[in-house]
Every structure is written in C-alpha cells, then in structure tokens.
Amino acid sequence: MANLSLAQANHIINEALAASQRAGYKPMAVVVIDAHGNLKAVQREDGASMFRVDVAMGKAWASVAMGASSRALVKRAAENPNFFTALASTGQGRFIPQTGAVLIKASDGEILGAVGASGGTGDEDEAICLHGVQAVGLNAG
Template identity: 65%
Template sequence: MTQLTLQQASQIITAALAKSKESGYQPMGIAVLDASGNLKAFASEDGASMFRFDVARAKAWGAVGMGVSSRTLAERAKGNPNFFVSLAATADGKFLPQTGAVVIKDAQGKLLGAVGASGGTGDEDEAICIAGVQAAGLQHG
C-alpha cells in the first residue's frame, strides 16, 4: 500500500518554501496531510501570522476530503454555496474551499494526501504547493 511518507512531506514543504522565497511572497504556512486528513507535516516561516496553520490545513483538508484541488472546490462553491457552508459547519471549521491547496497523488493516480498553503494570494499559495509536490516526484491535482 502506497502512503505519503514523512520524507516526502518534508520535501514538499522544503521545495514549496524555496519557491515562495524565490518568488518574493509573504511568509507562508504550509500543511501536508495524509489521505485520511491527518497532519503529516507543517512549517511556518518566520513572520507568518497566527492564522496560517488553520487556513493552510483547512484548504488541504477540504482538498483531500473531496479528492480535488481547493481551486475546484472554490468554483463548485459558487454554484452551491449552501452545501459548502454546511460542509464547513459539519467539519467544525476544518473545511475551507479557497484556492491554495492541491491533492497529492502517486504515479498511478492514487490519492496520497494534500498540501495547502496560506500567506499569499490563492494563486501564490497554489503555485508553491504545486512546486513542492513536483519536487517530491509526485503528481498534483
């Protein structure tokens, strides 16, 4: 059974932070979750605000729970806001359908987890997540 390893999660975070620094983004928080939505690893850059963990984790939690990027969830939420508000309430606030998280898959397309970032715009957050996943030799979605 293929699982997301701590080493892969660490690689994702390291590469995502490197991409953020190279791009000149604000201080980031990055959360990597396994396929069950459990926290595998988290990093918060110096200067990141207090909400970075909660937001990054909630973006990733929604992505892994629904099996798609948080960008896709944000688009879906526009057409069915009541459902997504209900999901967020049911999840005790751990579900955030906002751009900035991608699912992590192995080469065969099996869902391994998700990575979410918080600190920049949704596009910036998503870009560093993608960079991290690719650097770890995994697929994103």
C-alpha cells in the same frame, strides 16, 4: 494503498517554501496531510501570522475530503453555496474551500494526501504547493 512518507512531506514543504522565497512572497505556512486528513508535516515561516497554519490546514483538509484541488472546490462552492456552507459546518471548521491547496497523488492517480499553503494570494499559495509536489516527483491534482 501507497502511503505518503514523512520524508516526502518534509521535502514538499521545503520545496514549496524555497519557491515562495525565490518569488518574494510574504511569509507562508505550508501543511501536508495524509489521505485520511491527518497532519503529516507543517512549517510556518518567521513573520507568518498566527492564522496561516490553520488556513493552510483547512485548505488541504477540504481538498482531501472532496478529492479535488481547492481551486476546483472554489468553483463548486460558487455553484452550490448552501451545500458548501453545510460542509464547512459538518467539518467543524476544518473545511476551507479556498484556492491554495492541491492533492498529492501517486503515479496511478491514488490520492496520498494534500498540501495547503497560506500567506500569499490564493494563486501564490497554489503555485508553491504545485511546485513542492512536482519537485518530489509526485503528481498534483
């Protein structure tokens, strides 16, 4: 089993935040977790609201828990809302199936973790996560 290093997690965050700044997005928080849902690295830009880290974490946690991007989880939740409400309850508030997180995968497809962002629209959050993962040379899912 491959591991996501702290250096990789920090690089993902730095690249994601740089992409956000270039695009002119609102202040963001970006969180990287490992394949077990444990926090690896986090940054919250100046001016980002107090909820940003928690929301970014919940998006990333949901992605790792379900093995899918948060965009895919939004679609699944629309088709089965009762189940996803139960998942949110079971996850004790850590499970947020909203667009803005992607899986971090090794070249063989193994899930190494996830990155989640909060501060912009779901599409903006997702875009900077994708950029961060790809800039490090890993695969996003």
